[in-house]
Amino acid sequence: MFSFFERLVDPFPDSQPQPPRRLWPFVWHYARPVWPLLLLYAVATVLVSVTEVSLFAFLGQIVDWLSAADRATFLQEEAGRLALIAAVVLVGLPVLTFLASLISFQAIFANFPMRFRWSVHTWLLDQSLGFFQDEFAGRIATKLMQTALAVRETVMKSIGVMLYVAVYFTGIVVMVSAADWRLVIPFVAWLGVYVTMLRVFVPRLMRVASAQADARALMTGRIVDSYANIGTVKLFAHTQREATHARASMREFLVTVYGQGRLINLFFTGLYTLNSVLLFSVGAIGIALWTQEAVSVGAVALGIGLVLRLNGMSQWIMWEVSELFENIGTIRDGMASFTQPVLLADRPNAAELRVAQGEIRFEDVRFSYALAAPNRAAGPVVDGVTLTIRPGEKIGLVGRSGAGKSTLLNLLLRFHDVEGGRITIDGQDVSGVTQSSLRRQIGVVTQDTSLLHRTIRENILYGRPDASEADLARAIDRAEARGFIEALADRSGAQGLDAEVGERGVKLSGGQRQRIAIARVMLKDAPILLLDEATSALDSEVEAAIQENLYRLMEGKTVIAVAHRLSTIAALDRLVVLDRGRIVEEGSHAELLERQGLYSRLWHRQVGGFIDAEGEGEGERSAAE
Numbered sequence: 001m002f003s004f005f006e007r008l009v010d011p012f013p014d015s016q017p018q019p020p021r022r023l024w025p026f027v028w029h030y031a032r033p034v035w036p037l038l039l040l041y042a043v044a045t046v047l048v049s050v051t052e053v054s055l056f057a058f059l060g061q062i063v064d065w066l067s068a069a070d071r072a073t074f075l076q077e078e079a080g081r082l083a084l085i086a087a088v089v090l091v092g093l094p095v096l097t098f099l100a101s102l103i104s105f106q107a108i109f110a111n112f113p114m115r116f117r118w119s120v121h122t123w124l125l126d127q128s129l130g131f132f133q134d135e136f137a138g139r140i141a142t143k144l145m146q147t148a149l150a151v152r153e154t155v156m157k158s159i160g161v162m163l164y165v166a167v168y169f170t171g172i173v174v175m176v177s178a179a180d181w182r183l184v185i186p187f188v189a190w191l192g193v194y195v196t197m198l199r200v201f202v203p204r205l206m207r208v209a210s211a212q213a214d215a216r217a218l219m220t221g222r223i224v225d226s227y228a229n230i231g232t233v234k235l236f237a238h239t240q241r242e243a244t245h246a247r248a249s250m251r252e253f254l255v256t257v258y259g260q261g262r263l264i265n266l267f268f269t270g271l272y273t274l275n276s277v278l279l280f281s282v283g284a285i286g287i288a289l290w291t292q293e294a295v296s297v298g299a300v301a302l303g304i305g306l307v308l309r310l311n312g313m314s315q316w317i318m319w320e321v322s323e324l325f326e327n328i329g330t331i332r333d334g335m336a337s338f339t340q341p342v343l344l345a346d347r348p349n350a351a352e353l354r355v356a357q358g359e360i361r362f363e364d365v366r367f368s369y370a371l372a373a374p375n376r377a378a379g380p381v382v383d384g385v386t387l388t389i390r391p392g393e394k395i396g397l398v399g400r401s402g403a404g405k406s407t408l409l410n411l412l413l414r415f416h417d418v419e420g421g422r423i424t425i426d427g428q429d430v431s432g433v434t435q436s437s438l439r440r441q442i443g444v445v446t447q448d449t450s451l452l453h454r455t456i457r458e459n460i461l462y463g464r465p466d467a468s469e470a471d472l473a474r475a476i477d478r479a480e481a482r483g484f485i486e487a488l489a490d491r492s493g494a495q496g497l498d499a500e501v502g503e504r505g506v507k508l509s510g511g512q513r514q515r516i517a518i519a520r521v522m523l524k525d526a527p528i529l530l531l532d533e534a535t536s537a538l539d540s541e542v543e544a545a546i547q548e549n550l551y552r553l554m555e556g557k558t559v560i561a562v563a564h565r566l567s568t569i570a571a572l573d574r575l576v577v578l579d580r581g582r583i584v585e586e587g588s589h590a591e592l593l594e595r596q597g598l599y600s601r602l603w604h605r606q607v608g609g610f611i612d613a614e615g616e617g618e619g620e621r622s623a624a625e
Contacts, residue, residue, distance in 0.1 A: 005106035009034055011114035015122055021339045023332060030116050031155050037107050038159060044100035045163045051093050053171030056309065058085050060179075060302030067297050104156065112155075113148035120144055120338050128344045129415050138224025139217045140337060146213060147334030150327035157324045161317060168313065172306050179299035180289055186281035187310075193274055194314065198321060201267045205322055208263065209329030212256035217333065219249040228503060264322060271318055275311040282307045344417060346434050353433040355441045355527045357391035358558035359426055360412065366420035367411060381407045383581035384421075394559040396569030398599060399578035405562045408578075409530050412560075414438055425528070443526035447533030449517040451505030456485055457497040459505075459516055463524035471523060472497075478552070479519035484512050522553055529554060531561040566603055575599065 019029045176183045226242040233242050286300035367382040382404045389395055397405040414430050423430045430438055451459045476482050488499040505513045563569045570589040577585035577599045585597050592599040
């Protein structure tokens with residue numbers, strides 16, 4: 001039975017369209033697929049509420065029966081009605097509650113928020129690099145977890161609280177007015193004051209909850225940021241500085257909690273006073289009416305019983321409404337991230353990229369970070385670059401930091417869209433093909449290699465998940481990585497390929513991470529290869545050992561290599577020199593030295609194989625360069 005209800009909601013649906021940017025349409029966007037279950041839950045809630053209210057009517061009747069009945073014949077005379085009450089209490093109410101619980105806890109409780117997490121996670125994975133560069137990863141993850149639960153609680157509490165209150169109060173008015181309309185007056189007055197209190201306190205609680213959700217996400221983001229960069233923190237002996245940085249966000253979070261606590265305190269005290277006045281009023285009016293023989297003892301007992309029930313229920317409603325609007329605040333905070341459109345979406349009916357030869361053309365390409373990343377420096381980073389790379393040609397991009405080298409690679413990978421001109425591969429505009437097919441045809445090794453917190457095997461197979469063990473072993477050998485891999489062991493005792501590398505590969509040295517990355521690209525064996533400072537983290541001995549394998553990897557591929565250490569790319573077919581986003585020189589190493597231009601100056605200025613920073617371009621500030 002439990003499994004049946006647990007399978008009613010698919011927690012991993014197909015991708016969904018962009019969610020709306022307004023609150024209730026946003027909530028309904030994720031609740032709509034489970035509306036039949038929500039409707040069934042609402043019906044069960046109404047039935048439970050009606051049954052509970054009816055018990056108070058039975059209470060009043062029992063008091064009247066007992067006050068007037070003959071003890072000797074009471075059970076015989078009232079056996080039928082007593083049996084009905086017993087059936088409702090012992091069978092009806094438990095069955096209805098069990099049905100509501102099956103819907104709530106089996107079908108919706110786990111599946112609904114997981115469905116939200118899955119849908120939003122797949123949506124976020126399609127976001128551009130700029131989206132993640134402008135946010136704490138921990139903050140985004142926290143918002144995802146918080147908002148998923150908040151959407152579920154908002155839907156469930158809205159249904160449960162509203163229906164429960166409506167049914168209960170309607171039942172109270174009907175039953176009390178049946179005894180005497182004057183007994184209804186305190187309840188109506190109570191409702192008016194209670195609604196007024198909700199209108200005063202709830203909006204304030206909602207604003208505080210929204211600020212609290214944002215402060216919580218910021219606090220979590222700062223803490224995760226410190227943990228993720230713990231090596232840098234310890235290297236500069238800044239543990240106390242990081243603690244102070246986190247404490248500032250913790251204080252901001254506490255301010256919102258204190259504000260929420262003050263509002264709840266005032267609300268709770270006011271509500272308790274209101275309930276006390278209601279109890280006194282109903283008791284006083286009931287006794288006065290009883291002395292005038294206008295109502296029975298059972299009616300007085302009914303009224304006081306309903307007040308006591310309303311007393312407890314009103315406090316429950318207060319907390320539920322408070323949590324409801326806290327959840328609404330959390331949703332509003334999450335919506336700011338989760339409703340942003342995907343800036344680099346595939347075009348409708350985008351084709352798969354087919355690479356037959358591997359010719360790459362940059363045709364009058366222009367780009368700046370003004371739109372893609374507004375926080376970066378303004379001005380063109382790539383300014384009218386026209387370049388043709390023939391099939392199988394191996395070129396090196398040379399230039400000072402900020403000249404536009406890594407940006408050209410990012411534009412080819414379509415991490416950003418060009419602002420002018422176009423880029424083609426075998427005549428196919430990269431903006432018109434699917435991003436997944438584009439990146440499947442390109443192998444990349446960068447300077448800043450980060451690995452997934454998984455095993456060595458999983459990280460290398462990321463290049464080609466269906467590769468055989470033989471292909472995996474061959475890639476490891478070609479990357480000169482077997483020696484250190486066999487010596488690895490993690491905390492759980494796993495060794496070699498089964499050892500985990502830690503977050504971003506922190507358990508490995510920079511050179512080891514680089515060789516894993518090179519093995520991954522060798523396994524991928526894509527027809528186009530991009531090397532962005534691919535051997536910068538390797539020592540000279542390892543670089544010399546791996547250089548031959550890199551050249552072997554380049555065979556039959558179109559290659560673009562970026563390196564500040566010019567000796568590593570001097571032997572390529574052609575060198576393209578960039579300065580301030582423009583091509584200023586082209587040719588072989590020998591030809592460029594003869595021209596006595598920028599390349600020649602850079603070559604002679606190198607100390608230890610690196611370009612100096614003199615005259616750094618102002619256009620590009622990419623972290624990759």
